[in-house]
Amino acid sequence: EAQVTQNPRYLITVTGKKLTVTCSQNMNHEYMSWYRQDPGLGLRQIYYSMNVEVTDKGDVPEGYKVSRKEKRNFPLILESPSPNQTSLYFCASRRTGGSNQPQHFGDGTRLSIL
Amino acid sequence: GESVGLHLPTLSVQEGDNSIINCAYSNSASDYFIWYKQESGKGPQFIIDIRSNMDKRQGQRVTVLLNKTVKHLSLQIAATQPGDSAVYFCAENSGGSNYKLTFGKGTLLTVNP
Numbered sequence: 001e002a003q004v005t006q007n008p009r010y011l012i013t014v015t016g017k018k019l020t021v022t023c024s025q026n027m028n029h030e031y032m033s034w035y036r037q038d039p040g041l042g043l044r045q046i047y048y049s050m051n052v053e054v055t056d057k058g059d060v061p062e063g064y065k066v067s068r069k070e071k072r073n074f075p076l077i078l079e080s081p082s083p084n085q086t087s088l089y090f091c092a093s094r095r096t097g098g099s100n101q102p103q104h105f106g107d108g109t110r111l112s113i114l
Numbered sequence: 115g116e117s118v119g120l121h122l123p124t125l126s127v128q129e130g131d132n133s134i135i136n137c138a139y140s141n142s143a144s145d146y147f148i149w150y151k152q153e154s155g156k157g158p159q160f161i162i163d164i165r166s167n168m169d170k171r172q173g174q175r176v177t178v179l180l181n182k183t184v185k186h187l188s189l190q191i192a193a194t195q196p197g198d199s200a201v202y203f204c205a206e207n208s209g210g211s212n213y214k215l216t217f218g219k220g221t222l223l224t225v226n227p
Contacts, residue, residue, distance in 0.1 A: 004157075031213055033213075033214075040219070041219075042203070042217045042218065042219045042220065043158070043203070043205075043215075043217040045214055045215070048212055048213070048214065050212070056212065058212075058214065059214075090157050090158070092157075094213065096213070100145075100146050100163070100165055101213075102148050102160040102163055103148075103160075103213075103215060104160065105150075105157035105158045105159070106157050107155070107156050107157045108155075108156070108157050
């Protein structure tokens with residue numbers, strides 16, 4: 001089954017404790033992206049990757065890092081999490097080669113930073 | 115700045131009725147639009163898309179209409195079912211090289227049995 005898989009689905013942690021949210025897709029997509037979803041603000045892009053070893057900032061990159069060492073994986077790293085990073089996070093992927101391709105989303109990771 | 119918005123934050127319909135969810139966009143350079151459905155506890159699920167060179171596209175029970183003159187997008191759901199209850203988002207691709215999607219805030223559709 002074609003899918004985007006995120007782990008963990010839920011995490012409660014404390015300020016300053018480094019954490020990583022993993023994302024993996026099995027569709028051989030070149031493009032991957034991270035979004036956060038907050039009430040009243042909708043989905044906002046954090047980082048994206050056009051292909052292996054190619055990453056760039058989205059609209060709200062502060063406090064986050066990413067890496068793309070393999071095509072299927074795109075982890076989101078919070079080096080020193082803060083309460084304002086409490087949110088619902090989504091990873092997405094799509095094929096490249098034209099703008100007319102939908103992004104496919106994972107089921108989300110709910111992070112609570114205390 | 116450029117944004118994608120929705121006219122109605124909530125919509126309540128009776129089972130079997132048709133539903134229409136609206137979306138306004140402001141970026142005239144956008145060339146591709148997508149409707150997503152998000153159920154509780156799940157990620158956005160692709161429903162239907164449309165390119166800017168089209169004004170209508172139909173899927174199974176869903177139709178998307180695009181009016182570029184007034185920068186308006188709508189999603190029509192025929193014979194709405196309880197399983198259609200969810201938040202619906204429109205999203206636009208502004209045509210940039212990063213494939214970034216700009217999302218609207220969402221409309222909550224509730225289907226009453």
